[in-house]
Amino acid sequence: MPHKELVHTLRGLVGASQVLCEGDLSAYELDWRGRERGKALAVIRPGSTAEVAAVVKACAAAGVSMVPQGGNTGMVVGSTPDASGEQVVISLGRMNAVRTLDADNLTITVEAGCVLQNLHTVCDAAGLLFPLSLASQGSCTIGGNLGTNAGGTQVVRFGNTRDLCLGLEVVTPQGAIWDGLTGLRKDNTGYDLRHLFIGSEGTLGIITAAVMKLYPAPRAKMTALVALPSLQAAVALLGLAHAHLGAGLTGFEVMGQFALSLVHKHFPQQRVPFFQTVPYCVVLEHSDTESEAHARNQLETLLEAAVAKGCAVDAVVAENIAQARALWHIRESIPLAQAKEGLNIKHDISIAVSRIPDFVAQAEVALAHSHPGIRLVNYGHLGDGNLHFNVQAPEGADAQAFLRDEEGPINAVVYALVDAFNGSISAEHGIGSLKREKLVAHKSPVALDMMRAIKAALDPHNLMNPGRMLKPGGTHSDSATH
């Protein structure tokens, strides 16, 4: 079917106003980091699961490939079309309803286009907690969170998005609807298909709805910003926090001083405690099921022990919700501050927590030698062993040219060390098209072959987000030998 005819068919399926072909489509075609601008044949905005299925069937019949898109906040160029002008973007934004909240089952059934923050609002009103928390939560959607198996700032206690999901509804690449919205906590009836789609980055099908786990809201939350003498001290503080707070430890985010200085520079209205006084700070959050007094007491006992053991220098403890928000806001502003500073290289890596200080020390030495003058923006989810070990071009350098010439060599230095430390080159952001070549180089050939077999079985015509995560036509011979 020629493209013109397909567009006509799609207009008939979802309504002409929900098929966008002209005008400024940047919101759908340009990735959040400004790394790549694509060109869509059309952006389709279906309003129901049945419409998604009909759209997918029509595209499949026409042999046109599809890019599922949520809030387009992904970090690895996975949710925007390529430059061919031949791909259809299927935006889930209109499918944003909360279908049911089952307080007794502690579950919520929600459509894929629901913005994460709106989900929080609904749960808060019911006195329940949906723990997934990302700085992008005002724009990212639950479908995108599932598509990427997003991590965020509460993983240390509640796990990744995968751990929060009890069921999915999915439209397959052929346009069939799989209703797996059971909400069961136990179900060993064969392969757990849900886990294939979670983290599949839109390459196996389109998630249209999900059942997510809820928790009772804590009675109190206490937040502290802790000043540290070293990264090693941060690891020691994490151990103490686990021991003192147990399941009450709900956030543990580290920030290097240069990351803090970018927040200070680009958001001067924010007060950044311990600015330029210590090499690292940690945002530590304690959630308590008893009372605020109990929570404060436990946190203060922990901080006193940390200072006594030399793994903390000083700390500020938020006195109220506004102060806690302000401390979290410093941490959450780092990606935006980095973007304001200019194009940058992101390394979203994970390594055993105990080995992170060694990794950082070795990476700093190697990069100072290979690329003098580069600026390291080091921060992240230390509680999960997940660092954002990012690189900003040297002061005053042309960032675009720097990325063109140095991204490859810098990645080679960092990822060689990640391999040496038995780590992962993508802890939470996924692969998209930015890390596709890296996946081939760093994943085992056996694992890659199984991934390709799954892709070929579910999407034999390679129509769902082709070229993302897996290289089209790649074979195990492309892979490294480890």
Ligand code: FAD
């Ligand atoms: P999109 O960007 O639209 O899509 C991401 C991927 O999922 C694409 O491959 C897309 O094809 C696929 N997809 C989208 N919707 C569906 C669907 N319905 N069905 C199937 N596939 C789908 N990420 C973290 O993990 N942790 C963080 O702490 C974090 N912080 C961030 C902070 C900022 C300021 C920003 C801008 C981003 C951050 N991210 C973080 C990255 C991003 O927000 C997450 O990856 C998020 O899960 C993406 O959701 P989205 O709705 O924007 O998805």
Ligand code: MLT
């Ligand atoms: C974060 O933790 O802030 C995010 O993963 C975003 C980023 O790495 O820029």
Ligand code: ZN
């Ligand atoms: Zn992160």
